[in-house]
Amino acid sequence: MRGKLTKSQQKILDVLKSVEGEISAQEIHHILRRNGFSTGLATVYRTLKSFLLQGLIKERITVDGESLYQLLNHSHQHHFNCINCGKSIPLPDNNCPINEAVYKSLLPNNFRIYYHTLEFFGLCESCQTLANDKKQSKV
Amino acid sequence: MRGKLTKSQQKILDVLKSVEGEISAQEIHHILRRNGFSTGLATVYRTLKSFLLQGLIKERITVDGESLYQLLNHSHQHHFNCINCGKSIPLPDNNCPINEAVYKSLLPNNFRIYYHTLEFFGLCESCQTLANDKKQSKV
DNA sequence: CTGTCTGCAAAACGTTTGCATGGCG
DNA sequence: CGCCATGCAAACGTTTTGCAGACAG
Numbered sequence: 178m179r180g181k182l183t184k185s186q187q188k189i190l191d192v193l194k195s196v197e198g199e200i201s202a203q204e205i206h207h208i209l210r211r212n213g214f215s216t217g218l219a220t221v222y223r224t225l226k227s228f229l230l231q232g233l234i235k236e237r238i239t240v241d242g243e244s245l246y247q248l249l250n251h252s253h254q255h256h257f258n259c260i261n262c263g264k265s266i267p268l269p270d271n272n273c274p275i276n277e278a279v280y281k282s283l284l285p286n287n288f289r290i291y292y293h294t295l296e297f298f299g300l301c302e303s304c305q306t307l308a309n310d311k312k313q314s315k316v
Numbered sequence: 317m318r319g320k321l322t323k324s325q326q327k328i329l330d331v332l333k334s335v336e337g338e339i340s341a342q343e344i345h346h347i348l349r350r351n352g353f354s355t356g357l358a359t360v361y362r363t364l365k366s367f368l369l370q371g372l373i374k375e376r377i378t379v380d381g382e383s384l385y386q387l388l389n390h391s392h393q394h395h396f397n398c399i400n401c402g403k404s405i406p407l408p409d410n411n412c413p414i415n416e417a418v419y420k421s422l423l424p425n426n427f428r429i430y431y432h433t434l435e436f437f438g439l440c441e442s443c444q445t446l447a448n449d450k451k452q453s454k455v
Numbered sequence: 456c457t458g459t460c461t462g463c464a465a466a467a468c469g470t471t472t473g474c475a476t477g478g479c480g
Numbered sequence: 481c482g483c484c485a486t487g488c489a490a491a492c493g494t495t496t497t498g499c500a501g502a503c504a505g
Contacts, residue, residue: 183478183479183484183485183486185485185486186485201469202469202470203469215486215487216486216487217486217487217488218470218487218488219470219471219472219486219487219488219489220485220486220487222469222470222471223471223485223486224485226471229399230399230400230439232438235437236399236437238377238381241468241469242377242381242468242469242494242495243468243469244469244470255422257423257424257427257429259427260368260369260375260430261369268422268423269422274413274414274418274422275413275434279413280436283394283407283408283413283436284396284407284436285396287440287441288396288398288436288438288439288440288441289438289439289444290396290436290437290438291399291437291438291439292436292437292438293434293435293436293437294433294434294435294437295414295432295433295434296432296433297419297422297423297427297429297431297432298374298375298429298430298431298432298433299371299427299428299429299430299431300369300427300428300430301426301427302426302427305428308369322459322460322461322503322504324460324461325460340494341494341495342493342494354461354462355461355462356461356462356463357462357463357494357495358461358462358463358464358495358496358497359460359461359462361494361495361496362460362461362496380493381469381470381493381494382493382494383494383495
């Protein structure tokens with residue numbers, strides 16, 4: 178894939194564009210199937226990997242071990258993730274603290290940076306109270 | 317597990333303490349086996365999940381989909397990750413831009429934050445040249 | 456005794472790969 | 481005609497789960 182996209186690749190890109198936030202490979206696959214395309218799951222994965230290497234999309238792995246993808250030109254989000262229930266709550270995106278200056282100060286310049294992820298982990302409100310009630314995961 | 321640790325759990329904690337940086341569940345398992353303990357892999361996973369929920373350790377999922385664990389009181393590291401070859405290069409940890417003030421400004425206070433991850437993704441030097449040579453992943 | 460922790464093996468899950476087919480230049 | 485992309489199914493590696501037995505309080 179150099180420049181031109183195949184039909185399948187174009188359809189996958191369309192789905193990515195149509196989605197507000199992040200989406201998984203399997204969801205893309207379902208949407209395509211639902212819309213009558215016989216695209217295989219493997220093609221979705223292969224295309225996403227290719228998009229990723231071209232710096233077109235970003236990838237984020239959730240607490241549940243699933244990869245979510247998002248177009249890079251979309252406004253990016255960071256999240257709070259509950260390590261107990263797996264809930265992932267996007268933070269207001271207006272004030273991401275990672276700007277050009279931070280990039281430059283932290284990273285050697287022989288890397289080509291496509292994107293970053295900033296994620297917070299802990300317990301959400303309800304999982305905190307569950308933990309306090311000791312009903313939970315004494316393990 | 318409330319306060320007191322079982323033998324297995326203590327041994328797993330010891331391994332975490334003995335390691336400078338991050339370590340995978342499987343590596344912990346191997347080390348225990350090598351040292352003559354018959355600890356099962358499932359126990360390692362179960363214990364790590366419990367440690368995680370107690371805020372004892374942090375978890376980071378690599379580009380290859382493997383979880384790495386690290387004691388939370390150890391100095392934390394951020395990384396540059398090559399999306400092509402999977403290399404993960406730790407950044408100088410002295411100046412993490414995510415401090416208390418940033419936490420407070422970004423996050424609602426009904427979450428209990430245990431830790432954060434900040435990761436940069438892109439192409440490392442050698443993968444950039446490979447990409448330029450077009451020998452690579454035209455997909 | 457009772458309840459939790461453990462090891463083992465099997466299952467689950469998301470993802471990747473091999474291979475034969477198909478489509479496009 | 482040749483080459484790359486595709487679909488399918490099988491393979492893969494990590495993590496989770498079910499279960500019976502071991503252990504501790």
